[in-house]
Amino acid sequence: MDDKPINQKAWFLVLPVVVTVAFSAVVPLMTVVNYSVQDIFDPHTRYFVGTEWFEQILHDSRLHGALVRQFVFSLSVLLIEIPLGIGIALTMPRRGRWVSVCLVLLALPLLVPWNVVGTIWQIFARPDIGLLGRAVNALGIPYNYTGDPTDAWVTVLVMDVWHWTSLVVLLCYAGLQAIPDAFYQAARIDGASRWAVFRYIELPKLRGVLMIAILLRFMDSFMIYAEPFVLTGGGPGSATTFLSQLLTTMAVGQFDLGPAAAFSLIYFLIILLFSYVFYTALTHLGRGANR
Amino acid sequence: MARIEFQELAHAYVANPRRDSDYAVQRMNLVWEDGGAYALLGPSGCGKTTLLNIISGLLTPSQGRVLFDERDVTALPPQQRNIAQVFQFPVIYDTMSVYENLAFPLRNRGLPEAKVKARVHEVAEMLELTGALHRPGRNLSADGKQLISMGRGLVREDVAAILFDEPLTVIDPHLKWRLRRKLKEVHARLRLTMVYVTHDQTEALTFADKVVVMHEGRVLQVGTPQELFENPAHTFVGYFIGSPGMNLLPVTLEGNAAVAGRARIPLGAVATPPAGARLELGIRPEFLRLSREPTEGAVAVSVRDAEDLGGARLVRVALGEHLLQVKLPEDAEVPAERGWLAFPAQWIRLYADGYRIA
Numbered sequence: 142m143d144d145k146p147i148n149q150k151a152w153f154l155v156l157p158v159v160v161t162v163a164f165s166a167v168v169p170l171m172t173v174v175n176y177s178v179q180d181i182f183d184p185h186t187r188y189f190v191g192t193e194w195f196e197q198i199l200h201d202s203r204l205h206g207a208l209v210r211q212f213v214f215s216l217s218v219l220l221i222e223i224p225l226g227i228g229i230a231l232t233m234p235r236r237g238r239w240v241s242v243c244l245v246l247l248a249l250p251l252l253v254p255w256n257v258v259g260t261i262w263q264i265f266a267r268p269d270i271g272l273l274g275r276a277v278n279a280l281g282i283p284y285n286y287t288g289d290p291t292d293a294w295v296t297v298l299v300m301d302v303w304h305w306t307s308l309v310v311l312l313c314y315a316g317l318q319a320i321p322d323a324f325y326q327a328a329r330i331d332g333a334s335r336w337a338v339f340r341y342i343e344l345p346k347l348r349g350v351l352m353i354a355i356l357l358r359f360m361d362s363f364m365i366y367a368e369p370f371v372l373t374g375g376g377p378g379s380a381t382t383f384l385s386q387l388l389t390t391m392a393v394g395q396f397d398l399g400p401a402a403a404f405s406l407i408y409f410l411i412i413l414l415f416s417y418v419f420y421t422a423l424t425h426l427g428r429g430a431n432r
Numbered sequence: 433m434a435r436i437e438f439q440e441l442a443h444a445y446v447a448n449p450r451r452d453s454d455y456a457v458q459r460m461n462l463v464w465e466d467g468g469a470y471a472l473l474g475p476s477g478c479g480k481t482t483l484l485n486i487i488s489g490l491l492t493p494s495q496g497r498v499l500f501d502e503r504d505v506t507a508l509p510p511q512q513r514n515i516a517q518v519f520q521f522p523v524i525y526d527t528m529s530v531y532e533n534l535a536f537p538l539r540n541r542g543l544p545e546a547k548v549k550a551r552v553h554e555v556a557e558m559l560e561l562t563g564a565l566h567r568p569g570r571n572l573s574a575d576g577k578q579l580i581s582m583g584r585g586l587v588r589e590d591v592a593a594i595l596f597d598e599p600l601t602v603i604d605p606h607l608k609w610r611l612r613r614k615l616k617e618v619h620a621r622l623r624l625t626m627v628y629v630t631h632d633q634t635e636a637l638t639f640a641d642k643v644v645v646m647h648e649g650r651v652l653q654v655g656t657p658q659e660l661f662e663n664p665a666h667t668f669v670g671y672f673i674g675s676p677g678m679n680l681l682p683v684t685l686e687g688n689a690a691v692a693g694r695a696r697i698p699l700g701a702v703a704t705p706p707a708g709a710r711l712e713l714g715i716r717p718e719f720l721r722l723s724r725e726p727t728e729g730a731v732a733v734s735v736r737d738a739e740d741l742g743g744a745r746l747v748r749v750a751l752g753e754h755l756l757q758v759k760l761p762e763d764a765e766v767p768a769e770r771g772w773l774a775f776p777a778q779w780i781r782l783y784a785d786g787y788r789i790a
Contacts, residue, residue: 332511
């Protein structure tokens, strides 16, 4: 005979999680879904519109522009910050008192709040009073990030590199420190060149941390908001208007809640999809190379 | 293959060594004969790994010279020394197959691919890795990985020596015998100079023709397992080799007898120790005789306890204030409380300040 009492008490044990997840994720998300399929004027006046907002937003040329800019931006960020981060991590001292000096210097940009980073660069890059802006102009290169779209782009990119490369460096550095000395000694005995040591020892051992670095940098850069908002305000024109800024303008500025909700869902799905693709690709890369 | 020689070699990790204790390896002259299977035995931190890294070139000694077959290689980097080294933790190039792992040292030296292939297959054959050649290296078990580490050394022609730095530490006990047998097989076949670092005396004594015992940066004795057992050159060797180690008894000399407290132990010959030296009498537990009745030259002892080791009995007896261990056959009679302990003169060794004088 089974003497265990049959009742529903176990539900109380999962209740805290259910409540927390519901209020932190499910309810807000469903609110967005709610807005995306209805036209809501006030709590009593609302009309079901089906996929109308989605169709409208998918045909919006402002979104197309921002989406293309967003992809170009995130790709550039990854292409610059990942190799640069690995490079800096490789040149850092492995032991000794300079280690802590390097680590503190690297951690500094990470400690600065996003909008302050924007403000710093907004002043630093000004052609009239900013150190960088004046220096570049003095070298004979015309530079004005408020007027020239290319200059604005370069400034936003350089700012992001300044702000976030440290994260990649710290991750890679931790990964490199975890490689036992015996690997380097064996490589010396096997007569491996510096490049071979990097290619066959360091890079494979860094695969795990690089995956984290790429995912974090992709997601973060894809959602960038505060820094370009403070620096350029999305301009000149819409040259540096990325997805989150367009979304904010739409939802808060123009109060187009329906299209903004549809936009949010699409945005969310893109990030989810790409993170999944990156994750799968990187996991398979390591395995595939072994065959 | 090579004969390796240390001339006036010493190494310190600190920049300006002044005292003896600054040196990880004390000044020494030592020869590793061509084709010998050596075990480098000593407790952790005695300088074994330092010595090994000096042979392989990972470390440049702060003093002295290293010769391979009379050629001075002191300043040469590891890749120019034709040395193979197997580390405590298996080193495998993760992204490479077993074949590529074995081919790596040859490809780094720019050998033609046909030659690489021939060498890799030859070595894989010898190590019984042929079936695994195209598997990813990292999927192999720890002992398989250690074989590959060794193979990467063997694959080069004219390997001068293979160095092992405690290679069995991370290997499962039931696989250790397999790898050790393989090592001996390779040695028998290629007659390479092998140096095997370990702190495990069983491993050292089963692997090596000659054991080099190190302690605090000094080589105390180089000898066959039998020599180390019967004639330890230093009290540390006596204590470190054997299970349990040698009994050591502080004594003074009176004519041809050693005196410890009230006990007089007759010696075979008269020894002349250096003046003022601290004298110790050493004898293996296996060679002591314990009986119930007094015999010629025996001294009275009190029996403390007896331990059954399965194949033998270990009896602890007190001679004055000193405890001695006696290893008796399983069926031997153990006297209760009091007994007589005889020291066969041919097995008594005398040590002055740790070093053997008789």
